[in-house]
Amino acid sequence: MNYPDSVHFLYALGNEIKTAKLGLERISQVLDALGRPQDRCRFVHVAGTNGKGSVCAMLESGLRARGLRTGLFTSPHLAGPTERIRIGGQPIPREQFAEAFDRVHACAEVMLAAGTIDLHPTYFETVTAMAMLVFADERTDMVVLEVGLGGRLDATNVVHPELCVITPVDFDHEAYLGRSLEAIAREKAGILKRGVPAVFARQRPEAASVLDARAAELGAAVSRTADWHVEDLELDARGSQFRLSPVGLRIACPLAGEHQVENAVTAARALDAMRVPAAAIEAGIAGAEWPGRLERVSERPRFSWMGRTIRRAREPWRHISSDSTRGGACG
Secondary structure (H helix, E strand, C coil): CCHHHHHHHHHHCCCCCCCCCCCCHHHHHHHHHCCCHHHHCCEEEEECCCCHHHHHHHHHHHHHHCCCCEEEECCCCCCCHHHHEEECCEECCHHHHHHHHHHHHHHHHHHHHHCCCCCCCCHHHHHHHHHHHHHHHCCCCEEEEECCCCCCCCCCCCCCCCEEEECCCCCCCHHHHCCCHHHHHHHHHHHCCCCCCEEECCCCHHHHHHHHHHHHHHCCCEEEHHHCEEEEEEEECCEEEEEEECCCEEEEECCCCCHHHHHHHHHHHHHHHCCCCHHHHHHHHHCCCCCCCCEEEEECCEEEEEECCCHHHHHHHHHCCCCCCEEEEEC
């Protein structure tokens, strides 16, 4: 199929949240039939409720500043689905997107005809499989992989990462993940793997106890953002600047909002855990781009806008500079 046809087919599969089929059996079967492309890649796996997309963007930028050939998988997209699969910080071309779709779709059709799977992979499962093919074909050095929904049963949880990152856990998608913060945290903790190090952002006590217990059970060494301290913070509508002690990193985060300070600390902690040099951490975070998150789009009049996927995503508006900035939210 060409690009418009592949996108049309994906949308015809239905809303990716409402049609979500949490479970790893079908995505694992499809990837097995495709030759397990995920086994040819290295991953950082990122789960959480708040800020995981921003953390992924800063992580990828830091790894690229180190000189690595990076892959980035995020969801949902802002303008078009090619944004979900990036190589070297850039969305893949439409032709490459369509070619990857054809490979996954053809594989699924054969499996459906043989009775190996009962239904075509969902939108998210299909795009996840496409991403694995692209990252393997492109011979990436490291892939930053964002969880779509939850973690334990999310289609991305078919990889064996080198680092797991969990951003702040809050109430989201309770119909799928559970009605309590502890239940939701258990789903997010499902990405943790035995012996694989992890980075935890600051957490509410109910979530922290669940995450810590699971990490201890798996023997996963944990680095916490709470062990680092923000000093000399300067915050305005264009981002933030601060120093991190005791490590001495000087961070200039171009993403606006007080909430992005914690996201930048999380990204820096993760990059440090991967032994990325300080200069690359600082340059990577300073060069990160993540459009549509309190993004300043005009000066006269001053106007910023923010995309959101959960109801609490409106809260950053309360922390933006109290100048004459106008804003809009969508999502």
